[in-house]
Structure formats: C-alpha cells, structure tokens
Amino acid sequence: MNNKNSTINKKSALLINPPVYDFTAFDLWSKPLGLLYLSSILKQQNVEVEMLDYMDRHFAGSVILRSNKVATKDPGLDSSGTRFPQNDGQRYGCGHYLKTHVPKPAALKHVPRHYSRYGILKETAKSRLRALKRPDLIIVTSIMTYWYPGVIEAIESVRNVFPNVPVALGGVYATLCPKHALETAKPDFLVQGGLASLNEVFEQLAIPASVQASFACFPAPDYTYYNRCSYVALRMSMGCPFNCSYCAQRTLCADTFTAKTPERVFEEIAAFAAKGIENIVFYDDALLYDADKYIKPLLRKIIASGMKINIHTPNGLHLRYLDLELASLMKKGGFASPRFSLESADARLQNETGAKITNEGFERAVAILKQAGFKNGEFTIYLLMGMPGQSLKDVEESIKYVHSFGGRVSLSEYSVVPGTKDFQRQLQITNYELQIKNNKTAAGKNYERQLAVSTNSELLRGAKQRSNLDFPNAGLPRPFSARNDGQGRDFANEPLLHNKSVFPLFETKDWQEIMRIKNLATKLNALTAED
Numbered sequence: 305m306n307n308k309n310s311t312i313n314k315k316s317a318l319l320i321n322p323p324v325y326d327f328t329a330f331d332l333w334s335k336p337l338g339l340l341y342l343s344s345i346l347k348q349q350n351v352e353v354e355m356l357d358y359m360d361r362h363f364a365g366s367v368i369l370r371s372n373k374v375a376t377k378d379p380g381l382d383s384s385g386t387r388f389p390q391n392d393g394q395r396y397g398c399g400h401y402l403k404t405h406v407p408k409p410a411a412l413k414h415v416p417r418h419y420s421r422y423g424i425l426k427e428t429a430k431s432r433l434r435a436l437k438r439p440d441l442i443i444v445t446s447i448m449t450y451w452y453p454g455v456i457e458a459i460e461s462v463r464n465v466f467p468n469v470p471v472a473l474g475g476v477y478a479t480l481c482p483k484h485a486l487e488t489a490k491p492d493f494l495v496q497g498g499l500a501s502l503n504e505v506f507e508q509l510a511i512p513a514s515v516q517a518s519f520a521c522f523p524a525p526d527y528t529y530y531n532r533c534s535y536v537a538l539r540m541s542m543g544c545p546f547n548c549s550y551c552a553q554r555t556l557c558a559d560t561f562t563a564k565t566p567e568r569v570f571e572e573i574a575a576f577a578a579k580g581i582e583n584i585v586f587y588d589d590a591l592l593y594d595a596d597k598y599i600k601p602l603l604r605k606i607i608a609s610g611m612k613i614n615i616h617t618p619n620g621l622h623l624r625y626l627d628l629e630l631a632s633l634m635k636k637g638g639f640a641s642p643r644f645s646l647e648s649a650d651a652r653l654q655n656e657t658g659a660k661i662t663n664e665g666f667e668r669a670v671a672i673l674k675q676a677g678f679k680n681g682e683f684t685i686y687l688l689m690g691m692p693g694q695s696l697k698d699v700e701e702s703i704k705y706v707h708s709f710g711g712r713v714s715l716s717e718y719s720v721v722p723g724t725k726d727f728q729r730q731l732q733i734t735n736y737e738l739q740i741k742n743n744k745t746a747a748g749k750n751y752e753r754q755l756a757v758s759t760n761s762e763l764l765r766g767a768k769q770r771s772n773l774d775f776p777n778a779g780l781p782r783p784f785s786a787r788n789d790g791q792g793r794d795f796a797n798e799p800l801l802h803n804k805s806v807f808p809l810f811e812t813k814d815w816q817e818i819m820r821i822k823n824l825a826t827k828l829n830a831l832t833a834e835d
C-alpha cells in the first residue's frame with residue numbers, strides 16, 4: 305500500500321471529556337484516564353486522534369488545539385517552549401477550575417448550595433471543535449453519574465458541529481446508568497464496562513477484532529494533548545479483591561484483578577519524569593495488593609533510578625497490606641502524603657460494609673508507618689460520613705480516634721452508587737416505602753419488622769440501634785423516601801441524587817451538626833500538622 309492511500313484511508317476519532325455540573329469541583333488530580341488510555345490504544349492502531357478536555361485547567365491560555373502533528377511535545381512545556389511552574393499556587397499540581405454559576409436542576413432545588421458549571425466555556429469549546437477536521441467517530445467519556453448534565457451538553461455541542469458523525473458514550477456513568485444514559489444523553493451507541501467491550505468502537509474504526517484489550521497490555525496513557533501538565537494520573541492495576549457494600553468497582557472493573565508488570569509501569573513513570581512531570585498519581589483500587597509482586601518491585605526501581613517524584617493516591621490505599629518493608633519503600637519512593645481508607649472506627653460498620661479493615665489492623669498499620677518514618681500529619685485517613693446506619697456521633701468518634709493516632713482526616717460524604725450492594729438495598733427500601741404509602745393499613749407496628757425482612761439487612765437493623773433519630777426514619781434517605789414525589793426525587797432514576805453533597809442519609813435539621821463535625825476535622829487536622 306502506498307503512503308498516500310494509507311493516509312487517505314486513515315480513520316479518525318475525536319475524544320471528549322465533558323464539563324462538570326456540581327455544587328463544588330476542585331482538581332484533586334482528576335484526569336479522564338479512560339480516554340487517555342483509549343487514545344494510546346487507538347493511535348497504536350493507526351487511528352488519527354484528537355481530544356477536547358473541557359476540564360483542562362490550562363486550556364484557556366492555549367493557542368491551538370493540539371493535533372497529532374505537534375502532540376509529541378513535552379507536556380511540561382507550553383506551545384512556545386516555555387516551562388511553566390508545576391502548579392498554580394496549590395500543592396502538587398492541584399487547583400481550581402473555571403467556574404460559572406448556573407440554576408439548580410429541579411431534583412436538587414432542596415439543597416441549600418450554589419450549583420455551577422465547571423470547565424472551559426461553551427463558546428471556547430465550540431470554536432475549538434470548529435477548528436478540527438470531521439472525525440469518523442466521536443468518543444465521549446463520563447465520570448461521576450451525577451455529572452451527566454455535562455455529558456448531555458458535550459454531546460449536543462459536538463453534534464452541532466459534526467452532525468451525522470456517530471457518538472459513542474462510555475465510562476462510569478454509562479456503565480452504571482446505561483438506561484438513563486441512553487434515554488437522556490442519547491448517544492448513537494453506549495459502551496458498558498472497561499476496554500474489554502470495545503468491539504463496536506473498533507468496528508467503526510476498522511480496527512481488527514483481534515486487538516488485545518487486557519489492562520496488563522495497555523500502553524501508557526496519552527498526555528500529549530495537554531499544553532501544561534502539573535501531574536500525570538495512571539494505574540498499575542484494575543480491580544480489587546474486596547467487594548464493599550458502597551463501592552461499584554466490581555461492576556466497573558469486572559471480578560478480576562489485573563496488573564501491569566512493575567517494569568512496564570516503571571518505564572511509563574520514567575518517561576513522564578524525563579519530561580519534567582514531578583507528580584505521579586495512582587488511580588488504582590488496590591495499589592498495595594500482592595505487594596511483593598507489584599508495588600514493592602516498582603518502588604525499588606524508582607528508588608534505584610534516583611528519580612525525584614511525588615506519588616499521590618487520592619483513591620485510598622488498603623491499610624491491611626502494609627508491612628514495614630512496604631512502608632519504608634513508600635517513604636523513600638516519594639509517597640508525599642499517602643491516603644488510606646478506614647471509613648469508620650465503628651467495628652460493626654466495618655464488618656457490615658465489607659470487612660476491609662479493623663481497628664486493630666489500623667493501629668498496626670499506623671505503628672508501621674511511623675516506624676518507616678511517616679510523622680504525625682504525614683498520612684491521611686479517609687472516613688465516610690452518612691453511611692446507612694451511621695450516626696453523626698459515630699463520625700465524630702471516628703475523627704477523634706484517627707487523630708489520636710496522628711492521622712489527618714479526610715471526610716468523604718457518603719452517596720449511594722448504582723451497581724453496589726447498598727444501592728440494591730436502598731431500592732428495596734424505597735419500593736417497600738412506596739407499598740406502605742399506597743397501603744396505609746400495612747403501616748404501623750408491622751412496618752419495622754417488614755422492612756427488616758424485606759431488605760434482609762443487618763445494616764438497617766443496626767441503624768435503629770445506633771441512630772438518635774426515630775426509626776423508621778433513621779438510616780433511611782429522607783429525600784429519596786418516595787419515588788416520583790413530583791420533584792424528581794427518585795434516586796433510582798435520577799442520578800443527580802447520587803451527588804455526595806445531597807447528604808442522602810441525613811435530615812436537613814442535621815446540617816448545622818454536619819458543619820460542626822467538618823470543622824472539628826479541620827481543626828484537629830491543623831493540630832495534627834503542628835505535632
């Protein structure tokens with residue numbers, strides 16, 4: 305085949321990371337990693353690829369949308385070759401997005417907070433799109449389910465500029481809410497799950513079906529689209545051996561744990577470090593799993609190479625896999641402020657939600673961290689707030705507990721995520737409540753017993769014992785307690801209600817108490833840092 309023909313026949317794809325609609329958004333090392341892997345895979349198959357990332361914080365200052373021709377430039381440099389500082393005032397490359405206040409959608413009217421659109425402006429995006437050549441396929445990703453308004457906006461914009469080009473939608477929202485996504489965002493086709501289900505995309509782009517799509521064989525993610533890159537996110541592995549009641553990783557990553565070899569991941573990191581990237585961010589669900597085989601050899605290589613990088617783990621690490629050798633390697637290898645998951649210091653909640661850790665395990669791990677050289681305040685512990693059956697008192701006690709061991713606390717507000725055990729339970733409760741509502745005679749004394757039977761959930765029985773509120777309201781998501789209540793508050797069919805800021809399991813009267821507890825965590829963190 306001559307070169308001219310191969311260029312003419314070359315297929316092209318346009319990748320889109322939509323803007324975000326939310327109460328709050330901050331770039332805590334957030335990149336559309338699925339798309340960036342997909343970009344490398346498509347380029348390997350000789351597909352011409354362009355990308356528009358609405359959430360690129362440094363996009364506004366860029367002169368042209370990067371094309372493949374200039375895409376190999378150092379991501380630490382701007383288009384004129386000037387090196388930019390690795391962050392814009394925030395530590396380790398994190399920072400604020402461009403933000404525009406917008407009206408709250410009906411389903412969120414009851415939440416007393418501003419609602420905003422984050423990301424590059426619609427007009428800027430449109431003019432960038434117009435500067436591109438018509439692709440053969442448009443590939444849109446989606447991250448949080450409750451960010452779907454951005455997906456709708458992106459698909460509408462891209463269809464305006466490129467009518468009749470097929471649009472494929474994938475990612476977390478598409479995988480967890482496929483029916484909603486098909487009906488609401490209306491892509492031409494939807495891809496659920498990881499890259500193992502890429503057949504339809506490959507078909508559109510005339511890629512042979514034989515292409516291997518196991519994560520272990522993925523190339524490095526493609527960061528060539530970014531004029532400035534203050535950090536690089538990647539993964540060593542996909543999957544996790546646990547199956548916690550609030551987590552959808554089994555639905556997203558299938559039931560397998562797959563990892564790249566340490567050699568391969570080291571090469572990826574070394575290549576980024578050579579381009580001036582100082583902050584490496586792991587998105588793994590279980591980065592420390594099977595440590596002797598994966599993370600330990602990787603860290604040994606990083607240490608031996610002498611490269612100076614900071615390693616970040618915004619997705620909490622497993623405390624149970626820590627041993628002294630691993631903690632020492634983490635310290636020497638550049639873990640800046642490792643984040644671990646405890647979620648709650650309440651043994652019963654730990655057990656009921658998946659038993660990934662116990663307090664004994666936590667205390668053992670903290671002792672190891674300290675032995676390895678991590679001081680008080682140099683490690684962060686995630687706690688969940690608002691789990692079913694969890695009272696605010698539980699949260700307060702957990703904060704004090706973590707602090708007493710020298711850990712900084714990062715509070716994560718609980719939300720019900722589709723594709724999880726908690727979501728299924730919630731659905732059962734909601735359906736049961738509806739029955740009660742429609743059949744008043746079933747209410748009353750039988751309610752509690754029937755509820756427990758219908759959900760078969762230890763968790764809910766625990767809710768009654770622990771909460772200060774009167775059952776049956778305790779542990780039940782008030783805003784969701786009736787489906788289709790005329791205000792769109794239907795958590796099963798309205799992903800906006802999966803937003804963590806909705807505080808699904810607390811009543812509005814608790815807001816002040818919630819703020820007090822958040823402030824307590826902040827105050828204790830400041831004290832921990834001074835220790």
Ligand code: B12
Nearest residue numbers: 334338445448449472473474475495498499551552618716
């Ligand atoms: C890393 C991570 C984060 C990072 C940032 C992620 C980001 N990019 O912005 C941080 C730590 C900041 C974060 C925060 C939170 N997260 Co989070 N996070 C994850 C995690 C572990 C990985 C997501 C990811 O990027 N994966 C990497 C890429 C490679 O995978 P991917 O995007 O799914 O793409 C794959 C395929 O779908 C495909 N693909 C992607 N797009 C497309 C498009 C097409 C067309 C095709 C063909 C294929 C394709 O390619 C990829 C390769 O297989 C997931 C769990 C998980 N295992 O997925 C939770 C997850 C997404 N997070 C979740 C939650 C709950 C949160 C928090 C709310 C936690 C909290 N209470 O504070 C916050 C919310 C932050 C906010 N601003 O609102 C939930 C989802 C909630 C929801 N309703 O959607 C998840 C699923 C975890 C869970 N609990 O089950 N998170």
Ligand code: SF4
Nearest residue numbers: 544546547548551589
């Ligand atoms: S251990 Fe973490 S990643 Fe694994 S299932 Fe539980 S919450 Fe999800």
